[in-house]
Amino acid sequence: MSWRKDKDDGRAERGYHHGNLKEALLQAALDLITKKGPAGFTFADAARMAGVSPAAPYRHFRDRDELIASIAQRGFEQFEALLTQAWDDGRPDTVTAFERVGKAYLAFARQEPAFYSAMFESGLPADANPTLMAASERAFAIIRAAAERLAALAPPGMPRPPAMMMALHIWSMSHGVASLFGRGDAARRKLPMSPEDLLEAEVLIYLRGLGFPTDRRPGAAVSDDKPAGPWGKPK
Amino acid sequence: MSWRKDKDDGRAERGYHHGNLKEALLQAALDLITKKGPAGFTFADAARMAGVSPAAPYRHFRDRDELIASIAQRGFEQFEALLTQAWDDGRPDTVTAFERVGKAYLAFARQEPAFYSAMFESGLPADANPTLMAASERAFAIIRAAAERLAALAPPGMPRPPAMMMALHIWSMSHGVASLFGRGDAARRKLPMSPEDLLEAEVLIYLRGLGFPTDRRPGAAVSDDKPAGPWGKPK
DNA sequence: CGGCTCATGTAAAGACCGTTCACATGAGCT
DNA sequence: AGCTCATGTGAACGGTCTTTACATGAGCCG
CATH class of the missing domain: 1.10.10 (Arc Repressor Mutant, subunit A)
Structure with missing residues (x-):
C-alpha cells in the first residue's frame, strides 16, 4: 500500500x-x-x-481544522458505505437488517476510533462546513430510510411511530453505547456484557416497546406467555 | 460572589x-x-x-490535565447531587421519578456544558485517576439504584430485566441524546422535537418494551386497545 | 514585637506548536 | 528548451506548556 x-x-x-x-x-x-x-x-x-x-x-x-474536517468527511463516507451494506435494503427481513445496522454502527466506532472521534468528538463548528454536514446527513439518511421501512411494518392496532423519531432514537442509543462503552483500550468501566450485546438488547427492547415482534424466528408474534427477554436466557 | x-x-x-x-x-x-x-x-x-x-x-x-480532571470531579459531584434530587427516592412513584432522572441528566448537560464536556469529552485517561472514577461511579450509582427499584416492579409474567443492564441502557440513551442533540448554540441538526421530548419518548418506549405501564395515570396497565403512543397524540 | 519558615507568587527560559512569508525546486506543458 | 505554477523549504513570530531559580509575605513561635 x-x-x-x-x-x-x-x-x-x-x-x-x-x-x-x-x-x-x-x-x-x-x-x-x-x-x-x-x-x-x-x-x-x-x-x-x-x-x-x-x-x-x-x-x-488551510489549517489544522480543515485536515480534521477532511478526515471526518472521509469517515462519514466510509460510515455511509458500511451502513448501506449492513442495511442491505432490508434483507432478509426488516427487523434483522435493522439490528444489523445497529451492530454496524458500533463496529465502525470500535474499529475506526480515529474516524469516529473526528466525526463526533472533535468539536468542529458544524455550520462552517456545509459539505461535511451533507456527508453526515447522507449517512444518517440510511438509518432514517431503515426506520421508515420499519415504521411501515408497525403492527396494526398500534399507533404508527414517526420514522424520523425512531431513527433519532436508534442513533442516540448507538452513539451513547459507542461513546460511553465502545472505545478505550480496556473497558473503562466493568460491564456485565459486551457493548454489542448491550446495544442489541437495548434496540430489541425498544422495538418491542413499539409493538414489534422481536423473536428471531420470522413470523413470530409478541406472545403473552412468558416471552424470553432480549437480554439472553437466564441460565 | x-x-x-x-x-x-x-x-x-x-x-x-x-x-x-x-x-x-x-x-x-x-x-x-x-x-x-x-x-x-x-x-x-x-x-x-x-x-x-x-x-x-x-x-x-500538576498540569493542565489535572485542572480539567478537577473540574470533571466537581462536575460529577454536582451531577450526583442533581440526580439524587431528581430521583427523590422514587417519589411519588417509581416510573415518574425515573423519568425525572432522565430529564435531569439532559438538563445538566444543557445547562452545564462546560462540566459535561470535562466529564465526558475531554479524553482524560480514565485509569490514571481513581478518585475521578469513583466520583463518576457514585453518580452512576444513582441511576443504578433507580433501575434497581424499577426492575423490582417488573410486571409479573414478564422476565425480570437485570437492573444493571437497564441502568446502562438509560445512561446510554441520555448520553446519546445529550451528546448528539443537546448542546450547540443552535441545534446543529433540525429536529422534529426538542431533545427533552425526544429522550422522554425514547425512555417511555423502552420501558414499555420491558412491560412497564407507561401511561401517566397511576395504575393504568398496558392495554391492547390502541394505546396512545408516548410520542404525543397525532393532531 | 521580632524573626523564621514555607506556601505561594514571579521572571526567565527551553521546547514545541500553528501559522505566515519570501524563496527554491522541478513536473508538465508549449 | 524554456516557462509557469503547484508544491516544498527555512526562517521567523507569537503563543502555549512546563521547569527552575528567586521573591514575597502570612502565620507561627518565642
Whole structure:
C-alpha cells in the first residue's frame, strides 16, 4: 500500500516534491489520532511523519481544522458505505437488517476510533462546513430510510411511530453505547456484557416497546406467555 | 460572589498573594471551556483571567490535565447531587421519578456544558485517576439504584430485566441524546422535537418494551386497545 | 514585637506548536 | 528548451506548556 514512486522505505529518498502529500498527511493524521486522540494530534507531527517540513501541509489544508474536517468527511463516507451494506435494503427481513445496522454502527466506532472521534468528538463548528454536514446527513439518511421501512411494518392496532423519531432514537442509543462503552483500550468501566450485546438488547427492547415482534424466528408474534427477554436466557 | 479581600474590581489591587487562586482558576477554566470548548481552553488564559503569572497555576495543579480532571470531579459531584434530587427516592412513584432522572441528566448537560464536556469529552485517561472514577461511579450509582427499584416492579409474567443492564441502557440513551442533540448554540441538526421530548419518548418506549405501564395515570396497565403512543397524540 | 519558615507568587527560559512569508525546486506543458 | 505554477523549504513570530531559580509575605513561635 505504498504510494511512493520507487522505494517504499519510509521517508528516505524523495525528490523535492512528495508526490502524494495530501494522502500521506491524511493517513498520518489518522494514525496519530488513533494513538493519541484528536486533541493530542499535531499538525507538525503529521508533517514529520510524512517527511516534509512543518509548512508543507499548508499547501493542502488551510489549517489544522480543515485536515480534521477532511478526515471526518472521509469517515462519514466510509460510515455511509458500511451502513448501506449492513442495511442491505432490508434483507432478509426488516427487523434483522435493522439490528444489523445497529451492530454496524458500533463496529465502525470500535474499529475506526480515529474516524469516529473526528466525526463526533472533535468539536468542529458544524455550520462552517456545509459539505461535511451533507456527508453526515447522507449517512444518517440510511438509518432514517431503515426506520421508515420499519415504521411501515408497525403492527396494526398500534399507533404508527414517526420514522424520523425512531431513527433519532436508534442513533442516540448507538452513539451513547459507542461513546460511553465502545472505545478505550480496556473497558473503562466493568460491564456485565459486551457493548454489542448491550446495544442489541437495548434496540430489541425498544422495538418491542413499539409493538414489534422481536423473536428471531420470522413470523413470530409478541406472545403473552412468558416471552424470553432480549437480554439472553437466564441460565 | 467575590473572594477578594477588599476591592472586587477584576484584577486590580492585589498583594503578592492571590488568596484564593485555586478557586479562581477553576472558575476561570469553567468560563473558558463554556466559551471555547475543552480543547480551546488554555492554561495560560486561565492564569491571565485570574490575574497571575503563567507559572502560578502550577502551585495548585500538576498540569493542565489535572485542572480539567478537577473540574470533571466537581462536575460529577454536582451531577450526583442533581440526580439524587431528581430521583427523590422514587417519589411519588417509581416510573415518574425515573423519568425525572432522565430529564435531569439532559438538563445538566444543557445547562452545564462546560462540566459535561470535562466529564465526558475531554479524553482524560480514565485509569490514571481513581478518585475521578469513583466520583463518576457514585453518580452512576444513582441511576443504578433507580433501575434497581424499577426492575423490582417488573410486571409479573414478564422476565425480570437485570437492573444493571437497564441502568446502562438509560445512561446510554441520555448520553446519546445529550451528546448528539443537546448542546450547540443552535441545534446543529433540525429536529422534529426538542431533545427533552425526544429522550422522554425514547425512555417511555423502552420501558414499555420491558412491560412497564407507561401511561401517566397511576395504575393504568398496558392495554391492547390502541394505546396512545408516548410520542404525543397525532393532531 | 521580632524573626523564621514555607506556601505561594514571579521572571526567565527551553521546547514545541500553528501559522505566515519570501524563496527554491522541478513536473508538465508549449 | 524554456516557462509557469503547484508544491516544498527555512526562517521567523507569537503563543502555549512546563521547569527552575528567586521573591514575597502570612502565620507561627518565642
